[in-house]
Amino acid sequence: MTSMILTHTGVITRRNLLANVRLRDVLILSTIQPVVFMLMFLYVFGGAIRAALPAAAHGEYLYWLVPGILAQSAVFGSAPTAYGLNSDRTSGMLDRFRSLPMARSSVLAGRTLADLLRNAVILGLQLLVGMVLGFRWQNGSVGLLAAVGVALAFGYACSWVMAYLGLVIRHVEAIQAAIYLVVFPLTLTSSVFLPTRTMPGWLQAFAEHQPITIVANALRGLILGPAALPAGHTVGGAVLLALTWTAATMAVFVPFAAGAYRRIG
């Protein structure tokens, strides 16, 4: 049975990845978008805030931005999970899968895994563009790889949130609105683009403890070293906190999404 689940998950993952590769316009645009985002923030914010950066950024906004944008992309990159499931439901593909003698968990597992792999490609591309522009990691390649791992893990957890949204909200426009409503404010009120120090006190209190900041901090610690973290934080502590958020998100939303899938009728 377990090997059957793996086979089915593999079949569904492959099917979803093929859709990514073959919808050429979607592929190109969704790859360009994160790079454009990075360039935009780099050149719009970069000059203005050099002074506010911690010493570990070497006075370069790019050094601050790259780990942050990896965290942001991991979250943004989970949105296609919601759209994909919604479109499979609307088209009748989910009904076909549900009428087959296959493990039901494979549909959600295959969808989230395909989006994880896609996310890995996009994060790699962003790193590459960052390096071309002059970004260098400061904490060894193990640190860098660990950072990418933490970002992808959190993105994967977000995929389960998106799977839930994609299954409980019927109209694709409503899904889009829900995602924008949550994801945009959360990334802007985080340390992704700017250090939280300059925010008003009440916002700072929120910004410092919300999960995207926590993940961005862990990535900065792993990529730039402990000096990039707020006073009193250690790299190990930051990573542990990020992984705890990841695990907690999954603990809540894997069963939620699975339940929503069972309730489709």
Next chain:
Amino acid sequence: MAGPIVTVQEVTKRFRDGTTALDRLTLNVPRGLVFGLLGPNGAGKSTLIRILATLLRPDSGMARVAGFDVTRSPGQVRTCIGLAGQLATVDDHLTGRENIAMIGRLYGLSRRDAARRTEQLLQRIQLGAVGDRQVRTYSGGMRRRIDLAASLIGRPQLLFLDEPTTGIDPVSRQDLWRIVRELAADGTTVLLTTQYLEEADQFADRVAVIDHGRLVTEGTARQLKDRCGGSVVELEVAGLLRSRALMVLEPLAARHIADRDRIVLPAPDGPLTLRRALHLLEQDEIVPADVALHRPTLDDVFLALTHPATAGRPT
């Protein structure tokens, strides 16, 4: 192995908006037949198929497919069925070949078996030559055939075909019926829903008519027609004279069928009834534009059974 492949007992399904899709429906489908489910839009045909395909749970009542209870053993039910038509779909960005093979893999076939069966099925639906093109480049009829092939790869005992010919061209339609006939000959039971009565008339061994979630009648097309009272006389009378003609023919239980603009009356005595009707009209100097004496079509049966009130009254 004997006994009906589908047993439905007192199944009720209500939706959250308060509509009752199925109202204590009871129905049996014998093995190895092409069984037609007829009914107007919203009669509950698709809801019934969704319940039998384990996509929807009934509120009450019992439904069995191939001996397995659809709510208690949905996994076993799924190994016995194939789903095609309006309800199911194929993947646009996969090729025809990939679509069929993917479903084969999900039925649990090994990669090699799935590939081998896919080739056989592509031959059968005559799409071998375009099997490597993405489905989004296919016509509606080609898509429907891929959909059918995908639902057959698990060698189902029972195939659901929900509105299989809606929106496809006549050639694909003929092709589809050819495949359905072959399947039935091989012993697969085919449960199809359709709005095209002539299709059910022509291709279904047995027909059930459902309306408002209830079984109205069930039998062979021939039995249904006989139940409707043998032959019918059909008259075309021009606009102004029509109500007068209906009045004159009232003793013969004539009624006006609005959507065909014909006066129809039962002809238990065949030609004698026809002569009587013409005689009555002649006394009033009404000359019909067209006259026919024929066996009732399923259309006649359908109208008489699902709209007894409106069908019996002149409009």
